[in-house]
Amino acid sequence: MKLTKEEQEMLEGKHGNAVKSSMDILVSLGEIFDARRLIDVSSVQIAGVSYHNLGEAGLSYLGDLALDGKVRVLTTLNPAGMDMENWKALGIPEDFAEKQIKVIEAFKKMGVVTTCTCTPYFIGNTPHFGEHVAWSESSAVCYANSVLGLKTNREGGPSALASALTGKTPEFGTHLEENRQAKVIVNVNAKMDTITDFGALGYVIGKNIGKKVALIRGVKKASIEQLKSFCASIATYGGTALFHMEGITPNKTRVPKESVAVSQKEIDAAKRELNDGGVDPDIYAIGCPHLSLKEVEEIAKMLEGKKVKKEMWVCVARPIKKIADQMGYTKIIEKSGAKMACDTCMVVAPIKGRFKCLATDSAKGCFYARGKNKFNIVFKEIPELVKEATR
Ligand code: F3S
Secondary structure (H helix, E strand, C coil): CECCHHHHHHHCCCCCHHHHHHHHHHHHHHHHCCCCEEEECCEEEECCCCHHHHHHHHHHHHHHHCCCCCCCCEEEECCCCCCCCCCCCCCCCHHHHHHHHHHHHHHHHCCCEEEECCCHHHCCCCCCCCCECEECCHHHHHHHHHHHCCECCECCHHHHHHHHHHCEEECCHHHCHHHHCCCEEEEEECCCCCHHHHHHHHHHHHHHHCCCCEEEECCCCCCHHHHHHHHHHHHHHHCCCCEEECCCCCCCCCCCCCEEEEEHHHHHHHHHHHCCCCCCCCEEEECCCCCCHHHHHHHHHHHCCCCCCCEEEEEECHHHHHHHHHHCHHHHHHHCCCEEEECCCCCCCCCECCECEEEECCHHHHHHHHHCCCCEEEECCHHHHHHHHCC
16 A cells, blocks of 8 residues: 555654554555555544443553544544443443443543544534545444445444544545445335334345445435434445435436335335334333434423333433433423433443343344344334333
8 A cells, every 4th residue: 555654654653652553453454455545534433432342452452542642533432331421320330330431531532522422413523525534333334425425434443543543544445436336226116204114124125235335216205314214224234334315315326237126015024024023112212323303302292291101211412412401302301201311322331131122213223132132122113112101
């Protein structure tokens, strides 16, 4: 790989140890994937923030980098293992909390903005169309490439942090125009009205075509919340980092020859498959990926004057909660007995064993809650979940 004089000096350690070890990671990655050069990134989003995933080795790695490392571009974090302010109310054990706080402190020392969210595009980490970035949360990567028109590979936590500390990433994969062209047309012949419709669509397409870039036709309109749900689902079930949705997403693409179709029958079957059925939920979690302000407002309206009878988490980024506080939505939600969960979610929080059955509107949440936390799943629209939890 061809490096500039400055990049060579970074690699030789002339800009400090954190930059040197970051360059080691980026250059090795570039060589593995045949990148010709490093390119500048304007924004970073780092996953793998939960102490649950990092463990002692991860914490000590972050501590070493924080000795002299400082981020060079705007960098935000994916959800952590707990709400950094309200962790006691969510039942997080004290010893876990101590470690998680140390993780966040190490990031903060490096200049990372310690808002922990999988929807960084709702809280100001929003570069403009066409910019190269290094994001790692899979749903956010898919949203960034497809909906915002940014260019990012699906980074791992260490490579994203390396990009933050150097402002660089190797140029391969989704950074290159030839890899951003659609390879298959997906004709959707189904009603696409709700969040779970879009979650189910991501499930069907992801399972059918995997990582192939799709040109999706037949979806007449989609809100940002529906696209958020779709991105999370197609990235989970297909490993997809980029798609095109005709008339909705902004990137240009060549029109491929191969085509497949998705029918209403397949969408209905997907919804059945995502539900385990016959089980009584003991936790309701909404906000996977983290909710938009509009969704929080709608949930507050649904919960106004009601009492939830089960554990209910409403997962949001902290800056969105701050606006919700200001607008009175938080008060209404908390008065109902539901809990606002910032910085975390029902998948990354260490709640395995505490609950048996999760009810959610998130197709992605179904996959991880089943696989990671061994929960049974109920998959329904938010109004139905609220109705059930307050019955
Ligand atoms: Fe976000 Fe957690 Fe879902 S990180 S996408 S809310 S699994």
